[in-house]
Amino acid sequence: xxxxxxxxxxxxxSHCTQKGAQQVAGRLRIELKRRGLxxxxxxNTCDSIDLCDIGPNIVVYPDGLIYRNVQVKDIxxxxxxxxxxxxxxxxxxxxxxSEDEVRRRQLFAEAAAREPVPADEFLALARAHGFDEAxxxxxxxxxxxxxxxxxEGQAVWVTSKARRRYGLxxxxxxxx
Numbered sequence: 797x798x799x800x801x802x803x804x805x806x807x808x809x810s811h812c813t814q815k816g817a818q819q820v821a822g823r824l825r826i827e828l829k830r831r832g833l834x835x836x837x838x839x840n841t842c843d844s845i846d847l848c849d850i851g852p853n854i855v856v857y858p859d860g861l862i863y864r865n866v867q868v869k870d871i872x873x874x875x876x877x878x879x880x881x882x883x884x885x886x887x888x889x890x891x892x893x894s895e896d897e898v899r900r901r902q903l904f905a906e907a908a909a910r911e912p913v914p915a916d917e918f919l920a921l922a923r924a925h926g927f928d929e930a931x932x933x934x935x936x937x938x939x940x941x942x943x944x945x946x947x948e949g950q951a952v953w954v955t956s957k958a959r960r961r962y963g964l965x966x967x968x969x970x971x972x
Contacts, residue, residue: 801836802878805855806866808841811848811934816867817841820852823871828878837878846938846961849931850896863888864896899925901962904940904954908964912951915943 806821821841828834847853850864854874861884863874873885890896903925907913913921918941922932935941940958943950959966 800838801880802838802859803857804837804839804878805842805845805857806839807843807845807848807851807853807855809844809848809851812844812851812853815852817852819868820854820866820871823868824854824874827871827875831875833875833878836880844938846940847890847896848934848938849927850890853890859884862890864890864894899927901964903927904958904962905964907941907952908954908959908966911953912944912946913953914946915950915952918952 804824806817806824808817808821821839825834825839828837828839842855845853845855845862847862847864852866854863854866855861856863856878863870863885866874866888870885870888874888876882877885903922906921907918910917910921919929919932922928932941935958936943939955940961942953942955944953945951954964956966958964
């Protein structure tokens with residue numbers, strides 16, 4: 797990496813790509829070049845940042861910002877935020893207190909308290925928190941939940957990765 801003032805990572809994992817991440821990345825790079833910011837702001841694509849259900853996602857360093865649900869129409873505002881002295885685009889920011897994150901934390905906390913959770917019960921719990929079956933499958937692929945055989949079916953455990961991210965008990969190296 798050469799020296800730059802900011803580094804922008806655009807998630808282009810499959811979920812984000814299905815939602816237009818490649819177009820967002822392309823337009824962001826074009827606009828950085830057009831506005832003469834390409835030497836001070838580096839934009840790269842990356843694999844998942846583990847927030848696929850609310851993508852396309854962009855991470856801005858060293859600011860530590862995460863923009864969620866970014867669309868091509870948001871690029872002018874993001875470009876302005878990347879200028880020296882620019883303010884973050886509040887409507888796109890993800891915080892630990894954001895509704896999306898609160899729902900995840902609540903779901904994982906409830907599931908962890910019930911472990912092991914039969915897979916069908918986990919899906920019902922996820923739906924009660926606004927998540928669907930595809931989201932559950934993505935969480936398993938991303939390592940936030942583990943599915944293991946139990947009895948005649950499967951059960952779900954919350955992994956140490958999810959426990960660490962959401963500050964739940966058992967988030968140390970000894971977790972699932």
